[in-house]
Amino acid sequence: MAAALELDRVTKSYGAMRAVDDVSLSIAPGERVALIGASGSGKSTLIRIASGLALADRGVGPAAVRSFGVPVQAGGRLAGEVRRARRHIGLVFQQFALVGRLSVMTNVLVGVLGRIGRLRGTLGLFNADERRTALAALAEVGIAVHAGKKARQLSGGQQQRVAIARALVQGAKLVLADEPIASLDPKSAKRVMDTLVTMSRDHGIALVVSLHQVDYATAYFDRVIAMNAGRVVFDGPASRITASFLTELYGASAEELILPSQFQPSATPAATERAGLVSAS
Ligand SMILES: Nc1ncnc2c1ncn2[C@@H]1O[C@H](COP(=O)(O)OP(=O)(O)OP(=O)(O)O)[C@@H](O)[C@H]1O
Numbered sequence: 001m002a003a004a005l006e007l008d009r010v011t012k013s014y015g016a017m018r019a020v021d022d023v024s025l026s027i028a029p030g031e032r033v034a035l036i037g038a039s040g041s042g043k044s045t046l047i048r049i050a051s052g053l054a055l056a057d058r059g060v061g062p063a064a065v066r067s068f069g070v071p072v073q074a075g076g077r078l079a080g081e082v083r084r085a086r087r088h089i090g091l092v093f094q095q096f097a098l099v100g101r102l103s104v105m106t107n108v109l110v111g112v113l114g115r116i117g118r119l120r121g122t123l124g125l126f127n128a129d130e131r132r133t134a135l136a137a138l139a140e141v142g143i144a145v146h147a148g149k150k151a152r153q154l155s156g157g158q159q160q161r162v163a164i165a166r167a168l169v170q171g172a173k174l175v176l177a178d179e180p181i182a183s184l185d186p187k188s189a190k191r192v193m194d195t196l197v198t199m200s201r202d203h204g205i206a207l208v209v210s211l212h213q214v215d216y217a218t219a220y221f222d223r224v225i226a227m228n229a230g231r232v233v234f235d236g237p238a239s240r241i242t243a244s245f246l247t248e249l250y251g252a253s254a255e256e257l258i259l260p261s262q263f264q265p266s267a268t269p270a271a272t273e274r275a276g277l278v279s280a281s
Pocket residue numbers: 014017018019037038039040041042043044045046212
């Protein structure tokens with residue numbers, strides 16, 4: 001089967017600065033991948049390129065993005081099939097969030113807009129079947145009781161779970177989540193991560209999540225991709241990430257990170273050495 005997400009030599013510049021620098025990667029259907037890296041390393045830009053919300057540079061490599069074989073963009077231009085590709089790409093973005101004045105239910109029903117006629121969608125004429133599906137998705141993420149509330153009445157974590165329910169209703173086969181737990185308290189953050197991973201596991205949905213918190217990346221994901229200055233500097237199992245690598249990756253800000261327990265001072269230098277400093281694979 002075609003990859004859930006495939007990037008072929010993608011570069012994105014802002015002025016002279018390369019936010020994403022010659023990145024290629026492939027993510028299998030159902031695979032769960034955490035994207036880590038210091039602030040400004042290019043995680044959000046990469047996710048925006050993957051979804052077609054940002055265009056790669058023209059004339060720098062093939063700059064091709066495909067999802068399940070359907071082109072999203074190539075050569076710095078959106079593909080003709082991008083709408084078809086977007087139908088199966090769910091977005092859990094803070095800046096692409098919910099419409100606060102609309103009900104939670106309506107926000108979830110937005111997930112079916114790609115499948116139904118524009119007029120019916122614009123008028124909000126969703127049928128009983130669609131409403132049942134939306135309610136089931138809300139129940140699945142644990143917030144069905146809030147279905148009738150306005151989205152803005154929900155907490156940050158609950159709103160993220162509404163976005164996850166929307167992706168479920170959409171029938172997404174790939175979910176891209178850009179810092180879904182930034183600014184959430186630890187309990188809500190855990191709830192959102194649990195919901196994302198359960199969704200992926202139960203429905204075979206590929207998941208790419210950018211995270212600041214390394215401990216969440218290693219606890220929830222088998223595969224971690226680390227970025228530094230727009231480049232992929234590590235792509236492999238979370239178990240191969242070492243304390244020294246993290247210090248190198250995050251530089252001066254490393255101390256601010258909540259490091260996974262195995263990287264706390266009790267980890268012996270020998271253990272760190274055995275794990276080895278890893279580089280891009
Ligand atoms: N629209 C834009 N215009 C100009 N520069 C941008 C724009 N978007 C991103 N950048 C720059 O590109 C680089 C990568 O930014 P990006 O947001 O992708 O990083 P990030 O790893 O997601 O950071 P953070 O963890 O802080 O969200 C940064 O230097 C940023 O300032």
